[in-house]
Amino acid sequence: MTTSTNGAFDRKPFIAGNWKMNMDHVQGITLLQKLAWTLSDAKHDYSRTEVAVFPPFTDLRGVQTLVQGDNLDVVYGGQDLSQFDSGAYTGDISGQFLAKLGCSYVLVGHSERRTIHNESDETLNAKVHAAFKHGVTPVLCAGEGLEIRQAGTHVEHTLAQVRAGVAGLTNDQAAELVVAYEPVWAIGTGEVAGPGDAQELCAAIRAELEKLFGADVAAKTRLLYGGSVKANNAAAILKEKDVDGLLVGGASLDPAEFANIVRFESHLVTD
Ligand SMILES: O=C[C@H](O)COP(=O)(O)O
DSSP: OOBOTTSOBSSOOEEEEEOOSOOOHHHHHHHHHHHHHHHHHTTOOTTTSEEEEEOOGGGHHHHHHHHHHTTOOOEEEESOOOSSSSSSOTTOOOHHHHHHTTOOEEEESOHHHHHHSOOOHHHHHHHHHHHHHTTOEEEEEEOOOHHHHHHTOHHHHHHHHHHHHHTTOOHHHHHHOEEEEOOGGGSSSSOOOOHHHHHHHHHHHHHHHHHHHOHHHHTTOEEEEESSOOHHHHHHHHTSTTOOEEEESGGGGSHHHHHHHHTGGGGOOOO
């Protein structure tokens, strides 16, 4: 993450909490209230760092009501969407429904969807297009498992997932897209990829986007790192040039911890 001479970030930092299958709709409201109070007490500047939460589908209506009722600057999104608009797809959720609930974002291709639900690159590309069709910005997730990391093919593996996910996007869509690099071996394990690992992959993804869409587009696309992020490692990862934000799992369930991650700027050590 680099800043220009006036102290503005090249791309607006994006700190996102993925609640996964945690927090029922009552617990979710309490969590979001506590997070908003904590950030308000700390006078968090939302115009400087965007804050997003990704609750389970069943929480979204309550989150929408709280955000609207209390005028919160927190944005929110779904953890998945269907590639289809409507119809006989039992259990699936249309991007149209997410848009109607005020979702700004939707996760696409989280490793837990790729592995547990066997979602293919082709399906995920259709989901990316479905999100844009309904006016919801996709956060496309990509990253390698441990065996691929050990074999040393993690860069090519991740880039192949990204290429498949962004196929057919317009330049405007590619600029709006968010991509999250999440090495599977670092998710929920306590194993954190070092800042250098996060930078290596984010730089490679940006270079790939530049090849596909041009330098102007690639300079706008925000790239996140996710995998065992905590308040004590967030700032170091975000200091890396091509890392524009974080996708946080477990630590986003603790409002104090997550608020500290959001407030990474106060932990930045100047060289
Ligand atoms: O979506 C979030 C990532 O899967 C990271 O989860 P984690 O922070 O619990 O490792």
